[in-house]
Every structure is written in structure tokens, then in C-alpha cells.
Amino acid sequence: MAFTSRHPFTTDAYELGYLVGMREDKTLQQSSWANVAAPVGFLDNDFRDPDLDRYLERVDRYHPDVAVVGDATTYDEAERYQQAANNIRDIYSEVEPVIVPKCRDALEAIEQDTVIGWPNGYANIDPLDYSSIRDWRGRRVHILGGSPTDQYDIVQLLTQPTLTNDDPADIIGLDGNGVLKAAYFGEYWTPTGYERADHLSIRDTVRRSLEEMKEFWEGHGIWPDEEPIDRYGPAVKEPDEPIWMDDGGDPLVSRGDLEAAYIGEYEQGTMAFQSEAAKKYIEFHEGWR
Incomplete structure (x- = not known):
């Protein structure tokens, strides 16, 4: 259908x-x-x-x-x-x-x-x-x-x-x-x-x-x-933990949050960020690839 x-x-x-x-x-x-x-x-x-x-x-x-x-x-x-x-x-x-x-x-x-x-x-x-x-x-x-x-x-x-x-x-x-x-x-x-x-x-x-x-x-x-x-595969990827990695671990509280999230997949797991800039910053400083 x-x-x-x-x-x-x-x-x-x-x-x-x-x-x-x-x-x-x-x-x-x-x-x-x-x-x-x-x-x-x-x-x-x-x-x-x-x-x-x-x-x-x-x-x-x-x-x-x-x-x-x-x-x-x-x-x-x-x-x-x-x-x-x-x-x-x-x-x-x-x-x-x-x-x-x-x-x-x-x-x-x-x-x-x-x-x-x-x-x-x-x-x-x-x-x-x-x-x-x-x-x-x-x-x-x-x-x-x-x-x-x-x-x-x-x-x-x-x-x-x-x-x-x-x-x-x-x-x-x-x-x-x-x-x-x-x-x-x-x-x-x-x-x-x-x-x-x-x-x-x-x-x-x-x-x-x-x-x-x-x-x-x-x-x-x-x-x-x-x-x-x-x-x-899914249209909207979900992080391993429903939290923002760049905001002190605050939870994603809505469906819209997840759809707007920048998702990264690493050896440590799948993680969510509120912005592309924050994602790149943490990737660089944590050495995540």
C-alpha cells in the first residue's frame, strides 16, 4: 500500500x-x-x-x-x-x-x-x-x-x-x-x-x-x-539513549526533537545533538569517528 x-x-x-x-x-x-x-x-x-x-x-x-x-x-x-x-x-x-x-x-x-x-x-x-x-x-x-x-x-x-x-x-x-x-x-x-x-x-x-x-x-x-x-531502515534514527549529548544529558522530550536532531553513529553508540556545530565540536574534542 x-x-x-x-x-x-x-x-x-x-x-x-x-x-x-x-x-x-x-x-x-x-x-x-x-x-x-x-x-x-x-x-x-x-x-x-x-x-x-x-x-x-x-x-x-x-x-x-x-x-x-x-x-x-x-x-x-x-x-x-x-x-x-x-x-x-x-x-x-x-x-x-x-x-x-x-x-x-x-x-x-x-x-x-x-x-x-x-x-x-x-x-x-x-x-x-x-x-x-x-x-x-x-x-x-x-x-x-x-x-x-x-x-x-x-x-x-x-x-x-x-x-x-x-x-x-x-x-x-x-x-x-x-x-x-x-x-x-x-x-x-x-x-x-x-x-x-x-x-x-x-x-x-x-x-x-x-x-x-x-x-x-x-x-x-x-x-x-x-x-x-x-x-x-527507519526514516528517523533513534539514539541509544534519548538524551542530548551537547546539553548536559537533558532528555529529548518530543517527536519533533528527534526529527530535528543531528544523529551520529560511533563505536560508543548512536547519539543525538541539537545542532550540527555541536555535533562536530564534540566529535573533534572526544575523538569520535
């Missing part, structure tokens, strides 16, 4: 086991935090203002796990995205390209082994307006956007046995970030509907939705055994 947004929401999602990412014309907005570094695992395209050359530059920069190359509205556009997907796979075997067909001609132009994106959520078109379920069965599919309950209905539609014995689709992933918008309206997602979150901060509201979503998918047996954090 992928979640696209920015810090601190992506940081929390990543720690919960989500694959986090962003649209290629944006950033995770984590560079101003000394101790925050979530990987870009999911790279979406700017479908309102697509620029394939710019997108491929971002793939070169981030090497995401999943790359939504583009939304194809014509046969020629789909062919262009297919060539780009082939090039990505030739160069970066670990990157999984996705092409989103927005018409039947585009769907027919996409090669059988390429992941196709089922437009959902904010999409202004329904795949069933230009194709049938059988066109998607037997294909590798990523579901873009929508709530978990909507997405689960699509999973069932594409995978359950049929009277004609059609092959099931291989659902390789899902993504969505609608819970962020809901949080600004003071609500968090649950399987039975949105609940008021007047007692929670925006960050805590989003995290509550993400926790509910993960529990929902796990309850349906849909969650990876290996989470991205298992492969890439």
Missing part, C-alpha cells in the same frame, strides 16, 4: 509499513529536518501537466520501487509511455513501471507484462466506461486512489472466480492519500465511515486513518510480509 504526501505524514506512514512517495513535481519536504529521510518508494506523475522527460529525470534521481509513468489518453501516448517503461526496466530492474490507460486504444497498446493502473479516487473516468472486466483480468494491475473499501471492491471484481473461468488479475499494489484531505476537515477514516477527530491534531488524525487502513487490509489478508522499512 502506497501513500503519497509529505513529511510528517509520510514519515508516520513509512513507520507503519507503507510505501511512501510523492508526485514527481513535488517533494517529501523533509530536507529541512536533520534526522528525517524517508525513501521515495512511489513516484506518481503530474497527470494535469505531464512531462515525460522531467518524470524520467526524477526516476533517475530517486529509483522508486513503483513508477507511475503516465496516464495515456490515446494509442500513440500509450506507445510512448510503453517505450519509457521498457527503458526504465532495462536500466533499473528494481523499478516497476505502471501505465494508466484512459481509453480502450491505450489499453490495447500496453504490453501484457506491463502493470496497468486502474484509475480510481479522483479520476474523472471509470475504466468500465471504455473496457470490460475481462480486459483487466489476467493482467498485472495497480489500483490508483480511492478508499480502502472501494479498492477492496475492485480487488474482488478483478480476482474472484467467474462463470467463464477468467484468470484473476494480479493486484501488485494500491495507493491513496484521501485521508489527508479528510484530516483537514477534522475526520479520520474507519471501515464503517469517517469519524470526528476534534480531539486530535492533523498529524495524529492522519496517523489514526493510516492505522485503521492497515488494520483493514491485514484483516483481509492483504499486507506484505516485508515492509519497506525492513529493507531501507
